[in-house]
Amino acid sequence: MKHVPNSVFGNGLAVLLAGMVLVSVALPRDLQAEETKLEETVASEDLPDLKTLDGHFPFDVPESREQWESRAEQLRTRVAMATGLHPMLPRPPIQATIHSVVKRDGFQVEKVYFESLPGHFVTGLLFRPAGESLSRGLNADGKRPGVLNPHGHGGRMMRNDADRMKALIANGDELYMESGSLPKLARCATLARMGCVAFIYDMVGYADSVQLGYEFAHRRHETREEEVVPAGSDPELFFSTPADARLQSILGLQTYNALRSFDFLASLGDVDPNRLAVTGGSGGGTQTILLDALEPRIMASFPNGMVSTSMQGGCACENACLLRIGTGNVELAALMAPKPMGMTAADDWTIKMMSDGYPELKQLYSMMGQSENVLCESVVQFKHNYNYVTRRIMYGWMNEHLGLGLETPIVETDFPAITDEEGAVWDDEHPAPTQRGPQHEKSVLSWWDQQSERLLADCLGQSATAAGFDETIRPALATLFDLPLPETSGVSVKFSEPVQHESGATVVSGVVVDRARRREIPIQKWIAKSAQDVSPPTTVLWVQATAQESTGEPEWSAALADQLEQSKVLIVIDIASMPTDAEAGKQRTNPQPRRASAAFTYGYNRPLPATRCGDVLAVISAFQNSPGDVTLVAPQGAAAYALPAAAIAGPFLTEAVIDVNGFRFADLRHQDDESFVPGIVKYGDVDALAAWRAPYALTIHDSSDEAWATAKAIYQTRDASDQVQWRASE
The missing domain is CATH 3.40.50 (Rossmann fold)
Known part of the structure; x- marks a missing residue:
């Protein structure tokens, strides 16, 4: 198993990763042609409004029945999870x-x-x-x-x-x-x-x-x-x-x-x-x-x-x-297809159904050979009724x-x-x-x-089995963090001119453009003063969760300095500078009269860790065609999104090194916390996220390895116990 230097998490762990040559590549070869000067306007600085229950929720009908059936399975999992019924609660006589x-x-x-x-x-x-x-x-x-x-x-x-x-x-x-x-x-x-x-x-x-x-x-x-x-x-x-x-x-x-x-x-x-x-x-x-x-x-x-x-x-x-992240009532109603389903359109929020919603339902039912099994009649002469x-x-x-x-x-x-x-x-x-x-x-x-604890007994903890985890926990986590690793053709890299940092290092600012999500993720290419012009075997992606308040740049810390000295070149994923339009340490929430329910924000919008997870995945994808290995390193403060990103990336990361440092979702006290993810405690917290990465190489830094029963069990069931390690956080 290959490791990166652990100086980022303290000198006491350096022995684990000693003797390795860790130098980042300059740029993936297929992206060199797209290395252009950084544009003045960064799209991700213009945050879209949070979606509310009064938004527009169109139903895009898949092209084939097979695609719909796959989508329908995902939606049923989403509905069951959102209602607290995944797995289903007991229903005795x-x-x-x-x-x-x-x-x-x-x-x-x-x-x-x-x-x-x-x-x-x-x-x-x-x-x-x-x-x-x-x-x-x-x-x-x-x-x-x-x-x-x-x-x-x-x-x-x-x-x-x-x-x-x-x-x-x-x-x-x-x-x-x-x-x-x-x-x-x-x-x-x-x-x-x-x-x-x-x-x-x-x-x-x-x-x-x-x-x-x-x-x-x-x-x-x-x-x-x-x-x-x-x-x-x-x-x-x-x-x-x-x-x-x-x-x-x-x-x-x-x-x-x-x-x-x-x-x-x-x-x-x-x-x-x-x-x-x-x-x-x-x-x-x-x-x-x-x-x-x-x-x-x-x-x-x-x-x-x-x-x-x-x-x-x-x-x-x-x-x-x-419940309605990436979907809406028309698509959820379509889960009835191809069985008979009728409704009406009235002079209320359903008034446009005859032209926006019903045609799509008719299209789906027709594709399934049961066009006569769906009906919407217009009674728009009446109010809601x-x-x-x-x-x-x-x-x-x-x-x-x-x-x-x-x-x-x-x-x-x-x-x-x-x-x-x-x-x-x-x-x-x-x-x-x-x-x-x-x-x-x-x-x-x-x-x-x-x-829930009883129903998840074979999915989480020491008794977790691969079958139980894969059947229940894996689809649940994939719903919570529902942004996949983008295709490499869907991402590109843009860099600006290099500048000298006061430390002597050279810094090249840039962005990774995720075209599907219309996001630009800030990155910096840090080149150590002592770097040699050699072809490096490993790309080290460093997740930067904090920034210097005065400059907004990644915080120049002893950890970053130590890592840069060993790796010579780092690609820093500058999550800290991504706009959140909220107070420090908090997520954006919908300012509505019904604000007291988290559902009015997180029922329609991904929580911030899921969005940040997607950002990390976009950068991982952008550097996939680099020669040699790609390693993800996440210091303290990034576990909520770095762990799921490492799991979703799977074999596209040679290794992930995550400093959890005692972080647990269960300890969060408010829905506005920047690390809050609804449902994650039910489905195993950080332990399950680590297990989700199995069987691929993972090093966890934490105060103790005693709380990682699920990860240990799942790595063992996949004959990959040697691929996961725990080290003490400094």
Whole structure:
């Protein structure tokens, strides 16, 4: 195994790398023609605005079905990770309580509650056919379709008053004063009258979901005092930095509740497991999109009001870190393809769907040979809605794709509105749970941590196996740091005129141009005063994480001086001078009213370490055609992005030498920290990043080697234990 001198990390390690000739190449031969004078304007100095939920999220359809299937696999991993469900949390058989039948003409309503996880209850209403509807929807086994109904904001018991109803009826939104006053229950009632079993469950904080409050889950604008993380503590609360580092969110809990509600519906004895569907509007449309991505048993879907290239969901319960980086709701909805999926375009953020979004979905479905399985109808005469007109479109869609065989069009009929008492799940005989608020949060997150630790037992730590690591951790890390090593044809190098440094060294400033990302990464070619004009065997890439405040140039330190004296020539990757448009040591964040949730920044934008990782990879690619070896050296302060860059580069680096110096992502106390990466703690922290590089040569400098169980295990399973070494940081 080949090593570079370790004087950069202290003289005590020099023995390890003694006797080696380490001199950098001047320039890769294929880039010499592109060595031009540095232009005045550096593109990366003009930072683009951070993407927000109100941006544009186009769907670029891949050229082939094979390309789409590969992309779809990546997206499903992203959705599962963002919701905290990679790997999937346990979904044992549901033990539900069903009670108190409420009868109406053609259907009946039953009240339901069950534990989605120990101590956390999901509540809702179950609609079944009754009377003359009993003969509809049956298959040969006497079973019916099941339709899950995420209700969206407003709650399942959202009630329009008389004045509102008169306006809706006059406008054509609704037909009836009574049933139309509860539009979310009206669709469940009509589905039951069509012969389906329909279940509408409570979103977190709505109606009978009382353990976490509505304001907390859906109207969050400020950080709670108890979320502030003092050093050495872990609050185990939603929206805290430790929770984000483990991808635990209200969206994740709500998605898990939705999956458990689907499990409940599918488990009912009168439900046909081959005819299961989901439909929701607005926030319920967001849940429908996510359910379609995660639950393969869904056979038909109607995600209304949220499939759009525009606004992606304004509530904290619709956003999670990682979810929409490089993607958006239209592409996420496309994960349903080629199974039937319908929707509408209204006078809201979906208004452009007929020309931007739906054509692309149609193109994808056509490529998959099922063009008739996707539908978007324009109802732009109405504002944001799941009104009677939209519901009627949905009824026809479900009638066709659930094989109900009913005459069309299907028209709603009126019924006496369900009263608040009739719709209440909790009563004297079925009391509401008493554990609520922060104490309940701690209970939920503690269970979540325990389950994740158990599920990752064969992926992380001393028991890690290559199979477990490759199946779960590797795709997770590839999602967190999702910028690949660029093709050499996509990068180039530009240098300015050389200048003399006060140390006597010659410095040539330059940039590596990453054309695909429109980034220019500052580099310096440092040539020692004692350098000889020889053809060197090794290119040494030095990651510079700090800069002199007065000049903005790489900090002239004893470490850099020692390394330069031994290597004679260094290519310094000047990460420190890259603009971040934030305070020192912090990342840029979206200045929105909903700023208190990290998801509004990191749900749409890569964290800074992922961007910096991409910058390092661009430089590695730029020097790939250099004669001899290429080695990456990262002194203190660069581990958060140098480790993943070394892992992604793999065999394109002869060796990586990283000074971790006690850094752990788990120790970060705020989401704005420049090293914060959502999810990285769940997936093994720096230990897993080191394991990700196996079987290629890696030297880690740290205060101890005891915390690197995963790296040791994975290097061993790949018969490469001799390729990884640990040395003490100075």
